[in-house]
Amino acid sequence: xxSAEYGGLEQTLGQPIAESAPAEWGFQNRTDLLTLADGxxxxxxxxxxxxxxxxxxxxxHTLLEPAAKRGIAIPRIRRFDLDADPAWIVFDALPGVPIPxxxxxxxxxxxxxxxxxxxxxxxxxxxxxxxxxxxxxDLWASPTRLARRxxxxxxxxxxxxxxxxxxxxxxxxxxVPTLFxxxxxxxxxxxxTPVNVLTDGENITGLTDFESIRLADPLFDPAWWSWSVGFAxxxxxxxxxxxxxxxxxxxxxxxxxPQRVEAIQILRMLELLTEQKNLSPxxxxxxxxxxxxxxx
Numbered sequence: 001x002x003s004a005e006y007g008g009l010e011q012t013l014g015q016p017i018a019e020s021a022p023a024e025w026g027f028q029n030r031t032d033l034l035t036l037a038d039g040x041x042x043x044x045x046x047x048x049x050x051x052x053x054x055x056x057x058x059x060x061h062t063l064l065e066p067a068a069k070r071g072i073a074i075p076r077i078r079r080f081d082l083d084a085d086p087a088w089i090v091f092d093a094l095p096g097v098p099i100p101x102x103x104x105x106x107x108x109x110x111x112x113x114x115x116x117x118x119x120x121x122x123x124x125x126x127x128x129x130x131x132x133x134x135x136x137x138d139l140w141a142s143p144t145r146l147a148r149r150x151x152x153x154x155x156x157x158x159x160x161x162x163x164x165x166x167x168x169x170x171x172x173x174x175x176v177p178t179l180f181x182x183x184x185x186x187x188x189x190x191x192x193t194p195v196n197v198l199t200d201g202e203n204i205t206g207l208t209d210f211e212s213i214r215l216a217d218p219l220f221d222p223a224w225w226s227w228s229v230g231f232a233x234x235x236x237x238x239x240x241x242x243x244x245x246x247x248x249x250x251x252x253x254x255x256x257x258p259q260r261v262e263a264i265q266i267l268r269m270l271e272l273l274t275e276q277k278n279l280s281p282x283x284x285x286x287x288x289x290x291x292x293x294x295x296x
Contacts, residue, residue: 143183
C-alpha cells in the first residue's frame with residue numbers, strides 16, 4: 001500500500017485501506033478498487049476533467065433515490081474533492097462485475113442475449129427517471145442544432161477522410177434534421193454499454209458511469225449500445241439486438257430505425273473525436289478507426 005498516495009484518503013475515510021487494485025474498466029479516468037479495513041469495498045475515481053467530476057457527482061446524488069425506486073442500483077457517493085488535482089470521488093462498489101467480464105453472461109456466452117434483454121428493460125426504466133435538477137445538455141434533442149454542430153465536427157476530421165468517406169459523411173449530415181424531426185426527447189445515459197452495467201452472473205446488479213448523461217432522441221442509448229456490442233463477433237450483435245430493442249420498448253421494424261442508429265453512431269464518434277479533449281489515445285484510435293470503417 002502506497003501511504004503517500006492513500007494516506008490522506010484513509011484519514012478522510014476514517015480507516016485504513018487494506019487493499020487496492022486498478023479496475024479493469026474506467027477507461028477515461030483512473031479507477032481503483034479499494035477494500036477498507038472493515039471489508040467495505042469502494043471505488044476511487046480520479047478525473048482528467050474536473051467538469052466531468054462535478055457532473056458525475058451531481059447526477060449520482062440527484063438520481064440515487066429515484067433510480068432505487070425503479071429498481072436501478074446506482075453507487076452511493078462516500079467522499080469527494082472537486083478542488084483536488086486531480087479531482088476525485090469515492091463511491092460504494094456495487095456487487096458484480098461489468099458484463100463483458102462475466103464468465104456467465106459476457107458477450108461471447110450463450111446467455112448474453114438474455115442479459116441484453118435485461119439491459120433493455122433497465123434502459124426503459126432509466127429513461128423515465130426525473131430530470132429536475134440535472135442541468136442536462138439538450139444538443140442531442142434539437143435536430144437542427146445538432147446538424148449544425150455536427151457539420152463543425154466534420155470539418156475537423158475531413159482531411160483524414162477519402163473522397164468516398166467525405167461523400168458518405170455529407171449524406172448522413174444532410175439527413176439528420178429530417179431523420180430526427182418531431183421525435184420525443186428522453187433522458188439518455190450517454191454511454192449505455194455492457195461495460196457500464198454490472199452483473200452477478202445471473203442478474204443485473206447496477207449501473208455506472210454518468211458523465212455523458214444528456215437529453216436526446218430515444219434511440220441515442222440503443223445506438224451506442226449497438227456500436228459497443230458491434231466490436232464482438234457479428235453474430236453476437238445479431239442475436240442480442242432484437243432482444244435488447246424489444247425489452248427497451250422499440251420495434252426493430254420501425255421505419256427509419258437503421259438510418260437513425262447509423263446517424264447517431266457517426267455523430268457520436270465525431271463528437272468524441274472533436275469535443276472530448278481528455279479522450280485517451282487508445283480510445284481515440286479505436287473511435288477513429290471505427291468511424292473510417294463505417295464511412296467506407
